[in-house]
Amino acid sequence: QVQLVESGGGSVQPGSSLRLSCAASGITLPYYSIGWFRQAPGKEREGIGCISSVDDDTFYADSVKGRFSLTRDHAKTSVYLQMNSLKPEDTAVYSCAAVESPVCFVAESETYGYWGQGTQVTVSS
Numbered sequence: 001q002v003q004l005v006e007s008g009g010g011s012v013q014p015g016s017s018l019r020l021s022c023a024a025s026g027i028t029l030p031y032y033s034i035g036w037f038r039q040a041p042g043k044e045r046e047g048i049g050c051i052s053s054v055d056d057d058t059f060y061a062d063s064v065k066g067r068f069s070l071t072r073d074h075a076k077t078s079v080y081l082q083m084n085s086l087k088p089e090d091t092a093v094y095s096c097a098a099v100e101s102p103v104c105f106v107a108e109s110e111t112y113g114y115w116g117q118g119t120q121v122t123v124s125s
Helices: none
Strands: 003-007 010-012 018-025 033-039 046-051 058-060 068-073 078-083 092-099 119-123
Touching: 003 092, 018 033, 018 092, 018 119, 033 068, 046 068, 058 068, 078 092
Parallel strands: 010 119
Antiparallel strands: 003 018, 018 078, 033 046, 033 092, 046 058, 068 078, 092 119
16 A cells, blocks of 8 residues: 655744655655645645656756755655745645656646645744
8 A cells, every 4th residue: 555644844934944754655666756746725736846766856846946855765765855945935735746657747746646645834923
């Protein structure tokens, strides 16, 4: 059974940092590209970044480029989303998703077959 579990969310002040984790089980993580998405209340889901299974290439949405970064820990079957310089507009539920593909797509959520439950990130003063 495939399971993705996000953790690391919380409430922080603007300018702070958080690191989200996506722990995977039931899949061989090196063969999967992992995407991160977020959804704020009343807004559509937004793809914010992905890390491919080939060479761990990373891609980011313009809204987070330069502030967020993705890394993969193959030994621990986890992917990490480092979020720096957080803004109130980053407030959302963040979810990771997996696709057995050598390439990943930041915005195309329909390509991902496995999803986690999400973790809340709140940025406010």
